[in-house]
Amino acid sequence: MRLPTPLLYFLGAGMNVQTARFQVSTRGKGTTEITHEVAAILRATAIQNGTVTVFIQHTSASLILYENADPSARTDLHAFFERLVPENTDYFVHTDEGPDDMPSHLRMVLTRSSEVIPVVQGRMQLGTWQGIFLFEHRLAPHQRSVVVTVMGV
Numbered sequence: 001m002r003l004p005t006p007l008l009y010f011l012g013a014g015m016n017v018q019t020a021r022f023q024v025s026t027r028g029k030g031t032t033e034i035t036h037e038v039a040a041i042l043r044a045t046a047i048q049n050g051t052v053t054v055f056i057q058h059t060s061a062s063l064i065l066y067e068n069a070d071p072s073a074r075t076d077l078h079a080f081f082e083r084l085v086p087e088n089t090d091y092f093v094h095t096d097e098g099p100d101d102m103p104s105h106l107r108m109v110l111t112r113s114s115e116v117i118p119v120v121q122g123r124m125q126l127g128t129w130q131g132i133f134l135f136e137h138r139l140a141p142h143q144r145s146v147v148v149t150v151m152g153v
Helices: 005-011 035-045 071-084 101-110
Strands: 016-025 030-033 050-056 061-067 114-120 130-136 143-152
Touching (some): 016 035, 030 071, 061 071, 061 101, 071 101, 130 143
Antiparallel strands (some): 050 143, 061 130
């Protein structure tokens, strides 16, 4: 199979890979926008074309690409997940850390632990109203670790 020329160039010499990590302090359940932190890491790499991968190192929080212009969209998202995976459900067995233990894991599985975003001319190619959010699924505040890998030329 022959690869298209742009892909061959991208995989060729000059490929650069850089990784950074940052912490996010959550206030408990809810979403925290991290677009600006990821963009700052991208700028620091000087990579102009490629991809940025954002990964969260937890099983009770997740990452989402979501509406970042109107906060009411996030309010609706939070309410939806409360109805979709309620706490204090009598058939959950994994409850060692409290009534939000199993629901937080299920909410994470229903969303994502990573996002990959194209980079063109040094900028993430997010849509007009898209932002990158950490979605905390636990009731209590937590420190969350996010890893960002930028690959490209």
